Amino acid sequence: MNYNLPFIPERPAKPRVSGITMVMDKGLSITEAENLVNVSGEYIDLLKLGFGTSLVTPNIKEKIKLYQKAGLKPYLGGTLFEIFIIRGLFDEFIKFVDSLGLNLVEVSDGSMELDNDTKCEYISKLSKKFTVISEVGSKKADVHIPDDEWVAMMKNELQAGSWKVIAEARESGNVGIYKSDHSANTALIDDIIRNVKIDNVLWEAPIKSQQVWFIKQLGANVNLGNIAPSEVIPLETLRLGLRGDTFFTFLPENLKQK
Amino acid sequence: MNYNLPFIPERPAKPRVSGITMVMDKGLSITEAENLVNVSGEYIDLLKLGFGTSLVTPNIKEKIKLYQKAGLKPYLGGTLFEIFIIRGLFDEFIKFVDSLGLNLVEVSDGSMELDNDTKCEYISKLSKKFTVISEVGSKKADVHIPDDEWVAMMKNELQAGSWKVIAEARESGNVGIYKSDHSANTALIDDIIRNVKIDNVLWEAPIKSQQVWFIKQLGANVNLGNIAPSEVIPLETLRLGLRGDTFFTFLPENLKQK
Amino acid sequence: MNYNLPFIPERPAKPRVSGITMVMDKGLSITEAENLVNVSGEYIDLLKLGFGTSLVTPNIKEKIKLYQKAGLKPYLGGTLFEIFIIRGLFDEFIKFVDSLGLNLVEVSDGSMELDNDTKCEYISKLSKKFTVISEVGSKKADVHIPDDEWVAMMKNELQAGSWKVIAEARESGNVGIYKSDHSANTALIDDIIRNVKIDNVLWEAPIKSQQVWFIKQLGANVNLGNIAPSEVIPLETLRLGLRGDTFFTFLPENLKQK
Numbered sequence: 001m002n003y004n005l006p007f008i009p010e011r012p013a014k015p016r017v018s019g020i021t022m023v024m025d026k027g028l029s030i031t032e033a034e035n036l037v038n039v040s041g042e043y044i045d046l047l048k049l050g051f052g053t054s055l056v057t058p059n060i061k062e063k064i065k066l067y068q069k070a071g072l073k074p075y076l077g078g079t080l081f082e083i084f085i086i087r088g089l090f091d092e093f094i095k096f097v098d099s100l101g102l103n104l105v106e107v108s109d110g111s112m113e114l115d116n117d118t119k120c121e122y123i124s125k126l127s128k129k130f131t132v133i134s135e136v137g138s139k140k141a142d143v144h145i146p147d148d149e150w151v152a153m154m155k156n157e158l159q160a161g162s163w164k165v166i167a168e169a170r171e172s173g174n175v176g177i178y179k180s181d182h183s184a185n186t187a188l189i190d191d192i193i194r195n196v197k198i199d200n201v202l203w204e205a206p207i208k209s210q211q212v213w214f215i216k217q218l219g220a221n222v223n224l225g226n227i228a229p230s231e232v233i234p235l236e237t238l239r240l241g242l243r244g245d246t247f248f249t250f251l252p253e254n255l256k257q258k
Numbered sequence: 259m260n261y262n263l264p265f266i267p268e269r270p271a272k273p274r275v276s277g278i279t280m281v282m283d284k285g286l287s288i289t290e291a292e293n294l295v296n297v298s299g300e301y302i303d304l305l306k307l308g309f310g311t312s313l314v315t316p317n318i319k320e321k322i323k324l325y326q327k328a329g330l331k332p333y334l335g336g337t338l339f340e341i342f343i344i345r346g347l348f349d350e351f352i353k354f355v356d357s358l359g360l361n362l363v364e365v366s367d368g369s370m371e372l373d374n375d376t377k378c379e380y381i382s383k384l385s386k387k388f389t390v391i392s393e394v395g396s397k398k399a400d401v402h403i404p405d406d407e408w409v410a411m412m413k414n415e416l417q418a419g420s421w422k423v424i425a426e427a428r429e430s431g432n433v434g435i436y437k438s439d440h441s442a443n444t445a446l447i448d449d450i451i452r453n454v455k456i457d458n459v460l461w462e463a464p465i466k467s468q469q470v471w472f473i474k475q476l477g478a479n480v481n482l483g484n485i486a487p488s489e490v491i492p493l494e495t496l497r498l499g500l501r502g503d504t505f506f507t508f509l510p511e512n513l514k515q516k
Numbered sequence: 517m518n519y520n521l522p523f524i525p526e527r528p529a530k531p532r533v534s535g536i537t538m539v540m541d542k543g544l545s546i547t548e549a550e551n552l553v554n555v556s557g558e559y560i561d562l563l564k565l566g567f568g569t570s571l572v573t574p575n576i577k578e579k580i581k582l583y584q585k586a587g588l589k590p591y592l593g594g595t596l597f598e599i600f601i602i603r604g605l606f607d608e609f610i611k612f613v614d615s616l617g618l619n620l621v622e623v624s625d626g627s628m629e630l631d632n633d634t635k636c637e638y639i640s641k642l643s644k645k646f647t648v649i650s651e652v653g654s655k656k657a658d659v660h661i662p663d664d665e666w667v668a669m670m671k672n673e674l675q676a677g678s679w680k681v682i683a684e685a686r687e688s689g690n691v692g693i694y695k696s697d698h699s700a701n702t703a704l705i706d707d708i709i710r711n712v713k714i715d716n717v718l719w720e721a722p723i724k725s726q727q728v729w730f731i732k733q734l735g736a737n738v739n740l741g742n743i744a745p746s747e748v749i750p751l752e753t754l755r756l757g758l759r760g761d762t763f764f765t766f767l768p769e770n771l772k773q774k
Contacts, residue, residue, distance in 0.1 A: 002313050003354050006345060027749025029555035031289070031547070039287035039316060052758025053749050055518050058555060079760055086763075086771055087522060096519050111763040113773050139760040170760075233285025233311050242310025244337055244397040244428075247344075247369040255344055257371050260571050261612050264603060289547070297545035297574060491543025491569050500568025502595055502655040502686075505602075505627040513602055515629050 001240075008240050009220035009250050014045065014071055018199045019221030019239070020164075022046035023229055024077075024206075027053045032229075033063050037070035040232035046104070046133075046202075046225070047072045051079040054100070064100055076100075078108025078135050078166075081122075086112050090122070097130070107157075108135035110168055116153050120160035127161025133202070137168025137176035147188045151195045158200055166225060167192065169204035173226070177203065184213050199223070211238055212245040220250065259498075266498050267478035267508050272303065272329055276457045277479030277497070278422075280304035281487055282335075282464075285311045290487075291321050295328035298490035304362070304391075304460075304483070305330045309337040312358070322358055334358075336366025336393045336424075339380075344370050348380070355388070365415075366393035368426055374411050378418035385419030391460070395426025395434035405446045409453045416458055424483060425450065427462035431484070435461065442471050457481070469496055470503040478508065517756075524756050525736035525766050530561065530587055534715045535737030535755070536680075538562035539745055540593075540722075543569045548745075549579050553586035556748035562620070562649075562718075562741070563588045567595040570616070580616055592616075594624025594651050594682075597638075602628050606638070613646070623673075624651035626684055632669050636676035643677030649718070653684025653692035663707045670712050682741060683708065685720035689742070693719065700729050715739070727754055728761040736766065 001008065012019050023044050028036065037044075047067050054060050054076055067074040076097065084093035097105055107123050119134070126132050134157040136150055154165045167189075168176035177185050177192075192201060202223040205211045208231075214222045220239040227235055237243040241250040248256050259266065270277050281302050286294065295302075305325050312318050312334055325332040334355065342351035355363055365381050372380075377392070384390050392415040394408055403411075412423045425447075426434035435443050435450075450459060460481040463469045466489075472480045478497040485493055495501040499508040506514050517524065528535050539560050544552065553560075563583050570576050570592055583590040592613065600609035613621055623639050630638075635650070642648050650673040652666055670681045683705075684692035693701050693708075708717060718739040721727045724747075730738045736755040743751055753759040757766040764772050 002315070002318055003350075005313075005341065005347070026746065027555060029551040031551050031554070035287040035289050038289070039285060042316075043314070050750075051760065052753040052756065055521075055758055056559070056749060056752045056756065057518070058558075060518055079763070080758070082763070083521065083758060086767065089521070092519075111760040230284065233315060234308075236314045237310040240310065240314065242313055242338070242341060244309065244369040247337070247340070251344065260573070260576055261608075263571075263599065263605070293545040293547050296547070297543060300574075301572070488542065491573060492566075494572045495568040498568065498572065500571055500596070500599060502567065502627040505595070505598070509602065 007251050007255070011221065011239065014042070016045055018223060020045040020202060020223040021227055021232060021235060022048060022202060022223075022225035023227050023232060024048045024050045025053070025229065026050045027057055028063070028229065030059055030063055030066065033066055036229045036232075037067065037072065040236070041070045041072060043232050043236045044072050047074040048077050048106070048225070049074060050077045052083060054080060061100060064102065068101070073104050075102055075104040075106055075133070078106040079111055081105065081107055082109065082112045085114070085122075094126075094129070103130055104133065105130045106133050106135060106166070107162070110135060110137065110139040116156055120156050123157055123160040123162050131163050132161055133164045133166055134162040135166040135168050139168065139170055139175060141175050141180060147191045150188060151191055154192065154196050154201070158196070164200055164202045164223065165196070166202045167204060169206060169210070169226060173204070173206040173210055178210065182207055182209065184210065193218070208234070208238075208245070211235055215239060215246055216249055265509050265513070269479065269497065272300070274303055276481060278303040278460060278481040279485055279490060279493060280306060280460060280481075280483030281485050281490060282306045282308045283311070283487065284308045285315055286321070286487065288317055288321055288324065291324055294487045294490075295325065295330065298494070299328045299330060301490050301494045302330050305332040306335050306364070306483070307332060308335045310341060312338060319358060322360065326359070331362050333360055333362040333364055333391070336364040337369055339363065339365055340367065340370045343372070343380075352384075352387070361388060362391065363388045364391050364393060364424070365420070368393060368395065368397040374414055378414050381415055381418040381420050389421050390419055391422045391424055392420040393424040393426050397426065397428055397433060399433050399438060405449045408446060409449055412450065412454050412459070416454070422458055422460045422481065423454070424460045425462060427464060427468070427484060431462070431464040431468055436468065440465055440467065442468065451476070466492070466496070466503070469493055473497055473504055474507055523767050523771070527737065527755065530558070532561055534739060536561040536718060536739040537743055537748060537751060538564060538718060538741030539743050539748060540564045540566045541569070541745065542566045543573055544579070544745065546575055546579055546582065549582055552745045552748075553583065553588065556752070557586045557588060559748050559752045560588050563590040564593050564622070564741070565590060566593045568599060569593075570596060577616060580618065584617070589620050591618055591620040591622055591649070594622040595627055597621065597623055598625065598628045601630070601638075610642075610645070619646060620649065621646045622649050622651060622682070623678070626651060626653065626655040632672055636672050639673055639676040639678050647679050648677055649680045649682055650678040651682040651684050655684065655686055655691060657691050657696060663704045666704060667707055667711045670708065670717070674712070674716055680716055680718045680739065681712070682718045683720060685722060685726070685742060689720070689722040689726055694726065698723050698725065700726065709734070724750070724754075724761070727751055731755060731762055732765055
């Protein structure tokens, strides 16, 4: 902070286990990646190379090294895992991850169907060698997963070796833990909170109103993901009560108006 | 202009008192700030470091100097003023502004309530030392301020020492002078226009349709604010009749079709 | 591709006659233009300097050279053609294009009315000296052009010398070939497909759902335009089946689930 103010929530230093911010890179150039780490590198924990962008982005290894050197953990978006798996290329996936020098992998079943036991086997195998995060929820609006299944899958995947489980929302923020109008699916989220250790969950929250909702519900150090590069600094102000939306959230009662 | 065309409205040179464009910086890196001033510096008058971003942006003094050197007037968004005031830290606010080398300050009550007399005292005190702009209107959609109060507050604040008064719209453009569907609250805006000198008002207009509406109502040199960095050049084309939306606006009658 | 996967559609190399991506530059700085060509230059064929931005962007010649050197074909958005034409300055338009060193021009009547014969004369004259693309459709939501007229105009303009005809959608993607809710106007599009050689049509598709719709209808190598600079890499993944939305589109039947 450039000035010490009272009543600002404390944020843990890196490497963080809570208060994590995961950013989605949809194809930044090397210079744009440099801009990102220069201005907000200290606030970013995880850096997702979204869906299959890593296959078509030039200089991908150079970009990955740049992120790692700046203390970010880059990884391939789960859709790329599924792109290899649907083609029966699990070993090739591992080779590709290795060739890029990545230490973190994501396992998901948002685009294809994967029964949870098989998914957990992948998680288990990969967790011998990499840090694994796994994502629960479908990208398709018409796939309905009952709330108790969400909870059961999250527990299974953490047990199988996932470091964190991600609650799916897409880049557009209108499926999974959100309704089609982008508002929170509170019944599902409550169920997850009651049953899964909260530090182990990373909530995709691409839209400001969603970020505000989670910060008000679960505090400054909630784990949030699918943040656009240009929204990292704004998110950090939300976490610290430095924006209109969370202006009163962290103030003591006697300073709250009305 | 890279080519001299007839029927293009004249734009005053800097420092402008009308035709002002205020840009919101939500956390640009130094290089991104350089890009901004290189391509559109001559079209930007005021540069707002949005809400509390100046507290969490690294190299903030360097960025401020870069903007000032390029002829822009950077200042802290009004929410930061309120963040200090709600904590009872008015003197500390002045010290912080001084330490950053800023010459312009914003006074607002968009997040907290401040009776207008107290607000005008702050404006009066600050105007001894800085150029002051003050913002009227709440960020909250459920706070209704009657039109005659808007007008009275704007007049009071100009009297107290504000150089310009800003009509609040948020970054999202759906409160204050706009309805929840982003369209103009014409009754309120008409009341303001009839009662306040128009050059003294700066209209927040983050959305293109709002910019178009004001340019058609009040001309090429209306003061507009909360413009995104990437929208400065497009706004300039709207002001000059160089985009579809204002294609006919500045043409003589004999060139207008139908 | 950074890894060779099976069942990835083939993309033609530049200079392409199909599978074209047209990007809209609304006022990038030189450095931002460099970022763009560095990361996605090989995927971009046409680079539109949107509406009248080329008149107010500094260093426009330098930017044009940068794009040309990187193998992109920059040109002035059609609105600028109309801005000259409505003022009776056709010869001056040609001089301006020449002075910028451009080889491609766009002829359109999206903002002003131009009877199709006159438009075709402009196309014919310009095609003696430049490659011409022409745009069909009005930017105004309340102008209804019957489907058979769309088709007739496209045929006329190709005959008159247009290299490609563009189907208008605006930057906002809610007019012409789209309905006001951004969904495809399928009756019109079907009519065009049935009657015009598909490689000769470039569909404006600024919104992801529109890009997905065209790729599913017309394949990986459909010509798409009005793509935002930051969406070129994501669009390339859609074309290649490397994103959730087109995950199954190019897979053989035996790999498709359900």
